[in-house]
Amino acid sequence: xxxxxxxxxxxxxxxxxxxxxxxxxxxxxxxxxxxxxxxxxxxxxxxxxxxxxxxxxxxxxxxxxxxxxxxxxxxxxxxxxxxxxxxxxxxxxxxxxxxxxxxxxxxxxxxxxxxxxxxxxxxxxxxxxxxxxxxxxxxxxxxxxxxxxxxxxxxxxxxxxxxxxxxxxxxxxxxxxxxxxxxxxxxxxxxxxxxxxxx
Numbered sequence: 001x002x003x004x005x006x007x008x009x010x011x012x013x014x015x016x017x018x019x020x021x022x023x024x025x026x027x028x029x030x031x032x033x034x035x036x037x038x039x040x041x042x043x044x045x046x047x048x049x050x051x052x053x054x055x056x057x058x059x060x061x062x063x064x065x066x067x068x069x070x071x072x073x074x075x076x077x078x079x080x081x082x083x084x085x086x087x088x089x090x091x092x093x094x095x096x097x098x099x100x101x102x103x104x105x106x107x108x109x110x111x112x113x114x115x116x117x118x119x120x121x122x123x124x125x126x127x128x129x130x131x132x133x134x135x136x137x138x139x140x141x142x143x144x145x146x147x148x149x150x151x152x153x154x155x156x157x158x159x160x161x162x163x164x165x166x167x168x169x170x171x172x173x174x175x176x177x178x179x180x181x182x183x184x185x186x187x188x189x190x191x192x193x194x195x196x197x198x199x
Contacts, residue, residue, distance in 0.1 A: 013074030
């Protein structure tokens with residue numbers, strides 16, 4: 001599938017708030033998951049974002065990726081940030097100021113990006129899947145039985161010390177690189193065992 005994306009060559013709308021966002025927010029949890037679900041960030045970006053050891057460094061990597069994107073990210077970022085931390089008064093005050101910033105759409109250019117259908121489906125459902133798969137171990141076992149995943153991948157996905165959400169993120173990261181059958185087999189595994197909490 002080909003997607004055509006328009007890029008903004010002017011200063012990014014996040015620039016005036018860059019330091020505050022780096023120092024006063026947590027962007028590598030729910031905000032990151034929601035940006036992936038809205039296809040503003042790719043699942044591959046997550047690996048780069050979570051590598052640094054401090055919150056400030058992780059926030060910086062995420063913001064740098066957003067500001068380097070060849071398409072508009074400012075409005076969606078504001079919406080996601082507002083939804084992800086509704087009870088934090090400092091963040092909400094910052095969002096209020098950001099609402100007054102208009103991101104210029106002048107000097108647009110078109111970029112072509114190849115994206116496979118499997119990646120799009122995983123991305124669009126990323127937050128739902130991260131938050132609602134109850135037993136990653138059982139899902140992974142099913143995917144091994146169907147020859148979608150290998151035992152070595154299971155060890156990485158289901159490593160001890162990981163939260164359920166962290167295991168789910170690793171599972172989705174692995175499935176992103178599988179053929180189309182991987183996503184459909186994941187759905188079969190979820191339907192088979194009714195792994196969603198919100199059904």
